[in-house]
Amino acid sequence: MSTIRAELLVIGSGAGGAVTAALAAEAGRDVLIVEEGPWATPGDVEPFSMAEMMSRYRNHGLTAALGNPGISYAEGRCVGGSTEINSGLYRRLPEELRSVWASAYRIDEFDAPTLDKAAEEVESFLDITHLPGDPPPASAAIARGADALGWRSTEFARAFSYESDGHATKQTMARTYVPRAIAAGARLLADTRIDRLVVRDGRCRAATGIRTADGTNEKIRIEADDVFVCAGAVHTPFLLQRSGFRGGIGSGLRFHPTIKVAARFTIPMDHGDVPMHRVMEFGPHLTIGGSASRRAHVALALADAALPYDDALADWDNVAVYYAAIKGGNGRVVSLPGIGSPIVFYSMGDADMSRLARGTIHLGSTLFAAGATELYPSIVGGPILKDPDRLVDWWDAISRSRANVMTVHLTSTVRMGENTDLACADSFGRLHGTENIRVNDASLLPDAPGVNPQAAIMMLATRNIRAFLN
Numbered sequence: 001m002s003t004i005r006a007e008l009l010v011i012g013s014g015a016g017g018a019v020t021a022a023l024a025a026e027a028g029r030d031v032l033i034v035e036e037g038p039w040a041t042p043g044d045v046e047p048f049s050m051a052e053m054m055s056r057y058r059n060h061g062l063t064a065a066l067g068n069p070g071i072s073y074a075e076g077r078c079v080g081g082s083t084e085i086n087s088g089l090y091r092r093l094p095e096e097l098r099s100v101w102a103s104a105y106r107i108d109e110f111d112a113p114t115l116d117k118a119a120e121e122v123e124s125f126l127d128i129t130h131l132p133g134d135p136p137p138a139s140a141a142i143a144r145g146a147d148a149l150g151w152r153s154t155e156f157a158r159a160f161s162y163e164s165d166g167h168a169t170k171q172t173m174a175r176t177y178v179p180r181a182i183a184a185g186a187r188l189l190a191d192t193r194i195d196r197l198v199v200r201d202g203r204c205r206a207a208t209g210i211r212t213a214d215g216t217n218e219k220i221r222i223e224a225d226d227v228f229v230c231a232g233a234v235h236t237p238f239l240l241q242r243s244g245f246r247g248g249i250g251s252g253l254r255f256h257p258t259i260k261v262a263a264r265f266t267i268p269m270d271h272g273d274v275p276m277h278r279v280m281e282f283g284p285h286l287t288i289g290g291s292a293s294r295r296a297h298v299a300l301a302l303a304d305a306a307l308p309y310d311d312a313l314a315d316w317d318n319v320a321v322y323y324a325a326i327k328g329g330n331g332r333v334v335s336l337p338g339i340g341s342p343i344v345f346y347s348m349g350d351a352d353m354s355r356l357a358r359g360t361i362h363l364g365s366t367l368f369a370a371g372a373t374e375l376y377p378s379i380v381g382g383p384i385l386k387d388p389d390r391l392v393d394w395w396d397a398i399s400r401s402r403a404n405v406m407t408v409h410l411t412s413t414v415r416m417g418e419n420t421d422l423a424c425a426d427s428f429g430r431l432h433g434t435e436n437i438r439v440n441d442a443s444l445l446p447d448a449p450g451v452n453p454q455a456a457i458m459m460l461a462t463r464n465i466r467a468f469l470n
C-alpha cells in the first residue's frame with residue numbers, strides 16, 4: 001500500500017469537487033483530487049453518443065432506483081464528473097426556494113446577496129451564454145408551442161463558449177476548473193476510488209481506497225488535514241455510510257422525476273444539441289423541455305411506448321425527444337454490508353404521480369401546439385396520439401406499472417443547515433459532529449432545485465470553500 005500526504009483531499013472532480021480544488025489550490029493549499037473515473041479528453045467523443053455513455057457514464061448509463069415505479073438515473077464517472085456528459089444548461093437557484101431553505105434548515109449566510117456574489121464568481125470564469133442566433137428547430141418548437149398556448153417560456157443560458165465561426169464548446173470541469181486547479185499546483189489521481197474514511201474522535205485520520213490506473217490494483221492511503229467529499233448525491237452518502245456515519249445521511253434523496261415524449265413533426269428537427277428552451281409557466285414544480293435526440297435516443301424513446309414504431313423511426317429526422325419533469329418524491333441511498341455499490345430507493349406518492357401525468361399532458365399540448373403530428377409517450381402501451389383532444393387518455397395511462405420514469409438530477413442526501421433535526425452538515429458543509437470532514441456537492445442542497453442543478457451546486461461550492469479558506 002502506498003501512502004500519500006496532502007493538506008486538503010478532494011474526493012470527486014465534478015461540479016462541486018472541481019470548484020473546491022481550484023479555489024483551494026489558488027489560495028496556496030496543497031490539494032490532492034482523487035477521482036474514481038478515468039481522465040477522458042473532452043471532445044474526443046461525440047456528445048450524447050454511445051461512445052460517450054461507454055467511456056464517461058457510471059455503469060455505462062444503466063442505473064436504477066428501486067421503487068414503484070422504478071426510476072432509471074444517470075451519473076458521470078470520469079474526471080469532471082457529470083459535467084462531462086450533461087447539457088450545460090445553467091440556471092441560478094430560484095429565489096423562492098432559497099428563502100424557504102434558509103429558514104427551514106436555518107442556513108447561515110444564505111441571503112440573496114451572498115449567494116449572488118458566489119454565482120457571479122462562477123459566471124465571471126465560465127462563459128454563460130445564450131444562442132448567438134435563432135434557436136434550432138427542436139428548441140424553437142418549445143417556444144412556439146408555449147406562445148400558442150399563452151404560456152411563459154424562456155431560453156436557458158448554457159455554460160458554453162462560442163468561437164467567431166459559431167462553434168460552441170461546453171465548459172465542462174475537465175476544460176475549466178480542473179485545469180485551473182492543476183495550474184495552481186493541485187495533484188490529480190484519476191482511476192482511484194476512495195472506499196473508506198478512517199475516522200476517530202470526529203477527525204478523519206486517513207482515506208483508503210484502490211487505484212486501478214494502467215491495469216494495476218494498488219491499495220492507497222491518503223493522509224490529509226481536511227477532507228472534502230464531493231462524490232455526488234449518491235456516492236457521497238455511500239462513502240460516508242461505509243465510513244460509519246448514519247443518522248440521516250443518505251435519506252432525503254431528491255430527483256426530478258421525468259417522463260419523455262418523442263414528437264414527430266413534418267419538418268426536420270436538429271439532433272446534435274439539446275433544446276435550450278423551457279416552458280416556465282408551471283415552475284419550479286413542473287418543467288417542460290427537450291432532451292438529447294440522436295438517432296439512438298429517438299429509437300429508445302419511440303420504443304418506450306412498446307408499440308409498433310417502424311414508420312416513425314424511418315422518419316427519425318423529423319422526430320425529437322422532449323420531457324416533463326417534476327419536483328416530487330423522496331428517496332434514500334443505502335450501503336449494505338458486503339455489497340460494493342449503493343442501493344438507491346425512491347418513492348413517489350399519488351400526488352407526485354398526478355403531477356407527472358399533468359406535466360406530460362401539458363407537454364403534449366405544447367408539442368401539438370408547436371405543430372407535432374404524432375406523440376409517442378414513455379408509457380408502456382401508449383397510447384400514441386395524433387389528436388390533441390385525446391391527450392386526456394394519458395391521464396390514466398401514467399400509472400406506476402406503465403410509466404417509464406427517469407432522471408439526471410440527484411440531490412439532497414447530506415442536507416446543510418444548523419437545524420440538526422433536518423440537516424447532517426452545517427451551513428458550510430462540515431458534517432455535524434466532525435472537525436475536518438466536509439461535503440461540497442449536490443448532496444448539500446436541502447431539496448431538488450426545480451431547475452437544472454449545476455449552477456446551484458457550483459455557487460454553493462464556491463461559497464463554502466471561500467468560507468473555509470477565510
Ligand SMILES: Cc1cc2nc3c(=O)[nH]c(=O)nc-3n(C[C@H](O)[C@H](O)[C@H](O)COP(=O)(O)OP(=O)(O)OC[C@H]3O[C@@H](n4cnc5c(N)ncnc54)[C@H](O)[C@@H]3O)c2cc1C
Nearest residue numbers: 012014015016036081082086088089194441442452453454
Ligand atoms: C446526462 C446528464 C445531463 C445533465 N444535464 C444538466 C444540465 O444541462 N444542467 C445542469 O445544471 N445539470 C445537469 N445535470 C446534472 C449535473 O451535471 C449534476 O447535478 C452535477 O454535475 C452534480 O455535481 P456533483 O459535484 O454533485 O457530482 P458529479 O458532477 O457527478 O461528480 C462526482 C464525481 O465523484 C466521483 N466519485 C464518486 N465516488 C467516488 C469515490 N468513492 N472516490 C473518488 N471519486 C468518486 C464520480 O466519478 C464523479 O466524477 C445533468 C446530469 C446528467 C447525468
